[in-house]
Amino acid sequence: MAAKFEKLGEGAYQLDVQGYVCPHPQIYTKKALEKLQSGETLQLVFDNPSSGESISAMCQTEGNDIVEQVQDAGKTMRWTIRKH
Amino acid sequence: MSEGVMDTTEGVGAATGRANALRAAAVVGFFLLVTAGTFAVDARYLYFSAYLWFGFIYGMSLQYGRFCMASAIRDLFAVGVPRMAVGIMIAVVLFSLVSAAVTLTGRSTFHPSPLGLYSVVGGAIFGFGMVFTGGCATGSLYKTGEGSVSALLVVLSLSFAQALFVDVGGLLDKLVPAAWTASAAAKGMPPEVSVTHGWYDQFLAGYIWDLKAVIVGDALGFHSPVARAFVGNSLLNAIVPAALLLVVIYAVWYRKGYLRKHKHLPPGLATEFAGWWSMVTASKRTAIAGLVLGVAAGVQMWVVQALQQKFGISNAGELLSAMGHKEGLSLQETVFDPGYFYVTTQEAQGAAWVLHKLGMDVTGNIFFGLENGIPNPLFNPVLWMSFSVIGGSMVMALLNNEFKLKFPTREIATWAITGGILMGLGARIGMGCNIGAFFATVTNGDPSGWLFAAGMTGGGWLGVKFFNWWIERKMAREAPLGF
Numbered sequence: 001m002a003a004k005f006e007k008l009g010e011g012a013y014q015l016d017v018q019g020y021v022c023p024h025p026q027i028y029t030k031k032a033l034e035k036l037q038s039g040e041t042l043q044l045v046f047d048n049p050s051s052g053e054s055i056s057a058m059c060q061t062e063g064n065d066i067v068e069q070v071q072d073a074g075k076t077m078r079w080t081i082r083k084h
Numbered sequence: 085m086s087e088g089v090m091d092t093t094e095g096v097g098a099a100t101g102r103a104n105a106l107r108a109a110a111v112v113g114f115f116l117l118v119t120a121g122t123f124a125v126d127a128r129y130l131y132f133s134a135y136l137w138f139g140f141i142y143g144m145s146l147q148y149g150r151f152c153m154a155s156a157i158r159d160l161f162a163v164g165v166p167r168m169a170v171g172i173m174i175a176v177v178l179f180s181l182v183s184a185a186v187t188l189t190g191r192s193t194f195h196p197s198p199l200g201l202y203s204v205v206g207g208a209i210f211g212f213g214m215v216f217t218g219g220c221a222t223g224s225l226y227k228t229g230e231g232s233v234s235a236l237l238v239v240l241s242l243s244f245a246q247a248l249f250v251d252v253g254g255l256l257d258k259l260v261p262a263a264w265t266a267s268a269a270a271k272g273m274p275p276e277v278s279v280t281h282g283w284y285d286q287f288l289a290g291y292i293w294d295l296k297a298v299i300v301g302d303a304l305g306f307h308s309p310v311a312r313a314f315v316g317n318s319l320l321n322a323i324v325p326a327a328l329l330l331v332v333i334y335a336v337w338y339r340k341g342y343l344r345k346h347k348h349l350p351p352g353l354a355t356e357f358a359g360w361w362s363m364v365t366a367s368k369r370t371a372i373a374g375l376v377l378g379v380a381a382g383v384q385m386w387v388v389q390a391l392q393q394k395f396g397i398s399n400a401g402e403l404l405s406a407m408g409h410k411e412g413l414s415l416q417e418t419v420f421d422p423g424y425f426y427v428t429t430q431e432a433q434g435a436a437w438v439l440h441k442l443g444m445d446v447t448g449n450i451f452f453g454l455e456n457g458i459p460n461p462l463f464n465p466v467l468w469m470s471f472s473v474i475g476g477s478m479v480m481a482l483l484n485n486e487f488k489l490k491f492p493t494r495e496i497a498t499w500a501i502t503g504g505i506l507m508g509l510g511a512r513i514g515m516g517c518n519i520g521a522f523f524a525t526v527t528n529g530d531p532s533g534w535l536f537a538a539g540m541t542g543g544g545w546l547g548v549k550f551f552n553w554w555i556e557r558k559m560a561r562e563a564p565l566g567f
Contacts, residue, residue, distance in 0.1 A: 019492075023155075023159070023162055053150045061341040
């Protein structure tokens with residue numbers, strides 16, 4: 001299994017790090033966001049709750065907006081982050 | 085989270101919530117049943133249940149605040165997030181104040197560790213390993229409670245690594261300095277522990293035991309018990325260093341982002357303090373967890389000491405002996421019984437008990453044979469605390485619909501086992517983990533914990549450097565878009 005980083009459309013990307021535990025999801029997210037241009041969005045798919053706290057704080061510190069947070073019944077989280 | 089965020093929970097409906105609440109109630113019911121049932125058999129099991137319920141509180145708090153020292157160090161260096169480091173400093177301040185009050189009552193169970201470079205070395209190995217595992221010793225316990233099998237692998241590898249390391253000789257014996265061997269031989273140890281064979285025995289008897297332990301309040305010569313406890317131990321050894329660290333964390337990792345978002349504020353000390361306070365209160369969950377952990381850890385010392393007085397004992401070994409559970413007691417008829425929040429040693433005991441049942445003799449050493457013993461896990465009060473940390477975390481995770489049984493991939497399992505082994509080695513060399521060698525020491529006037537923390541931070545920094553390199557290399561090969 002590998003982390004999946006794909007382009008969904010114009011200015012929209014997806015990073016899937018399901019199955020990964022700390023610190024993988026937050027490091028992958030940081031690296032993915034570094035690749036994005038301002039205004040582009042990253043849909044982040046993960047299932048490690050404690051990574052969510054770190055990613056949320058990281059977005060706050062760096063000024064990126066989490067525009068949507070969805071959690072499904074399988075405890076998978078889908079967050080959409082817009083790069084500042 | 086940003087303002088205006090759309091936060092939805094699809095599918096985690098009322099039925100799932102109710103089912104999880106029932107599961108949480110079942111876990112609580114199980115622990116209540118254990119407490120009531122054992123008490124009915126013998127009132128002295130109350131001593132075990134005290135450890136159990138404090139562990140339960142720790143587990144709930146750790147999960148609620150995602151409280152993890154691996155995260156504190158790793159997130160600072162890896163993603164620039166100070167949230168957890170701040171929470172830990174809050175817990176340190178509060179635990180130190182409660183500890184000072186408990187010390188004044190004469191009911192502190194704390195024993196300081198010797199002051200020496202071993203803390204830095206052990207901390208560095210532990211810190212390096214914990215970056216790979218995803219959790220510190222306590223973090224791995226609470227994540228096990230969330231259903232993470234990789235965290236369970238960390239706990240197991242950490243436990244067995246310790247159990248084997250303290251008994252291993254052979255090639256490692258050749259690395260023992262002659263001065264350690266001579267000093268260990270001169271200690272007049274019982275022949276059963278074969279003190280001049282085995283690296284760890286000679287490390288303990290020939291090096292650690294020759295070092296001096298320091299309690300800041302005593303070393304500074306305060307005559308007043310209040311000044312000794314609150315000024316020496318709490319203020320000077322915990323609060324001032326924690327406050328200084330919070331200033332450094334603010335200046336390096338938080339200030340820039342805060343000032344960028346608050347451009348309208350006039351430059352000056354008031355703005356800087358507002359920024360610092362904003363950092364301290366940024367994560368309420370972490371701060372609340374730090375508060376509960378700090379207070380509970382202090383109160384636990386008081387409760388365990390009160391129970392020791394009630395039962396007329398100074399170590400749980402006496403209680404086990406009187407209750408007829410003599411299996412696994414040390415040569416001194418003692419078992420590991422710190423009287424406060426501790427994690428790694430009891431887990432090493434559990435692993436050693438399993439190895440013993442499988443036919444391995446791991447008691448011919450100081451660590452198990454002379455000091456800590458290897459009691460049956462069912463009759464090991466401190467191990468009850470580890471189990472209930474998992475239980476408390478499970479209850480909190482269920483109530484928040486966050487429990488999920490997750491099996492690791494081969495890659496994650498490899499990281500967990502490798503990191504867990506390093507953490508086990510580091511914990512034994514450092515005489516404890518992030519709790520026993522840091523959290524419980526710096527808050528009780530023992531400066532050795534700061535040495536462990538310095539090593540843990542250095543090891544964590546190196547671990548993050550390695551991990552970043554590894555992930556970049558991996559993504560360059562595997563991700564179509566690269567990183």
